Amino acid sequence: MRGLVAGNWFRQINFEALQQSQTDKTLADQFSFAGYRNWVEPSVLRAQPERYHLYVSYACPFAHRVILMRALLGLEKVISMSVADPYLGGEQGWWFQTPTQASDYDGVTPDELYSASYLHTIYTKADAAYTGRVTVPVLWDKQAETIVSNDSAAIMRMLNRAFGSRPSGTDLYPDSSRSAIDEMNRFIVENINLGVYRVGTADSQTAYESAVGELFEALHHVDSWLKKQPFLVGEQITESDCLLFTTGIRFDVAYYPVLYTSLKRWSDFPNLSAHLQRMLAVEAISATVKLDHYRKHYFDDDAFINRRRLPNGHFIIPL
Structure with a gap:
């Protein structure tokens, strides 16, 4: 598993080796849930939508939920968004297009706030000693320069509570x-x-x-x-x-x-x-679909090479 430990990025964390102490068990626990679960009240989000920014990838189904919510609520021009490349298998995890690092995929963008190359640097900007997974989506507070939430369900609910009741909006949680x-x-x-x-x-x-x-x-x-x-x-x-x-x-x-x-x-x-x-x-939904992103993400990431050899020499075989 990829992630940050005390603000340091690791391409692969071996939890079996780490589980020798209670401290390391606690460390493993920190990778099992979303690291940020704060909440923005609907009145605050409605009053200052430009204060918030989304970090997403079209490839990730959990980020896609939030992209869908943003699109269905008509918030594309209200809440800004940076899109990571679909390839997650590199040394640095989720990455953004830069002048020296171009993406081959439509819809991938630079980090428009800080010109970051990698998502993990956004996590350490919020907390220099952060420990946990580095995931999308992220709801970012531009004013406080911190992560509000990286829980997709909570971000969906925040957006809908704030904007779903507008005459021009679609209430997805009536x-x-x-x-x-x-x-x-x-x-x-x-x-x-x-x-x-x-x-x-x-x-x-x-x-x-x-x-x-x-x-x-x-x-x-x-x-x-x-x-x-x-x-x-x-x-x-x-x-x-x-x-x-x-x-x-x-x-x-x-x-x-x-x-x-x-x-x-x-x-x-x-x-x-x-x-x-x-x-x-x-139309708002179909515009969020990027089939080539899905292929790249799942076929080329070693995390999804799952037909591996078992200790007894056999392979897992589909029924």
Whole structure:
């Protein structure tokens, strides 16, 4: 795993070697959750949207959620955004286009605030002794020069609470549906958004077969659910649809071949496929899709080389 330890960047951290002391166990724990979970009140965000900036990558499904929210709420000219290159496998992790480091991918930008080459330097600007993962998305406070949050769900909710009720906006978390959205979000995140990674990181044949079975059971359930309505929580797009979409748009092009979620393609599920097409019909959504970024991110990052040899000499084999 990549990350920062006391402000120092490490391309690979060996937690097995570190788990010799309680201190090192605490260190490992710091890599298991989002390092920043602060909250901006809707009134503050509404009054000063230009104070905030997003660091994202189109390749990352968790950052994509926030990009979708920004687009659907019409905030492209209100909240600025820097976009990292899709390739995460280099020595320095997420990186930005610079005069000496050009990206081959459409939509990648420089860091417009500090001209940083690497995202980890943004984390250490916020906290010179930061320990933890260096992830996107990041909501940055330009005035305080610090990270507000790197929790995608919280950033989505902050943006919607502040701007979803505007006449020109789209409320993706309406009062009347909040409990249903919360319940649906929990199911989608645990069983589908994270389920694909449990398949891809399985370290035994048994673990793989269990994970892939659970994933496809969830997909069949949601496919059946979508048979009776166009979106996950009724007749309009909500947060839940954004969560499902970011997995669906990557499934056939990246997860199926790289993570071996290969019992079926997304396009083989009639109602999941129809839902994906309904989402893509929204111009604000389709404009956020970068298939070439997904291919680069998943095929060329060594973190996703998952058909590895096991101690007994066998390989994990897709069913």
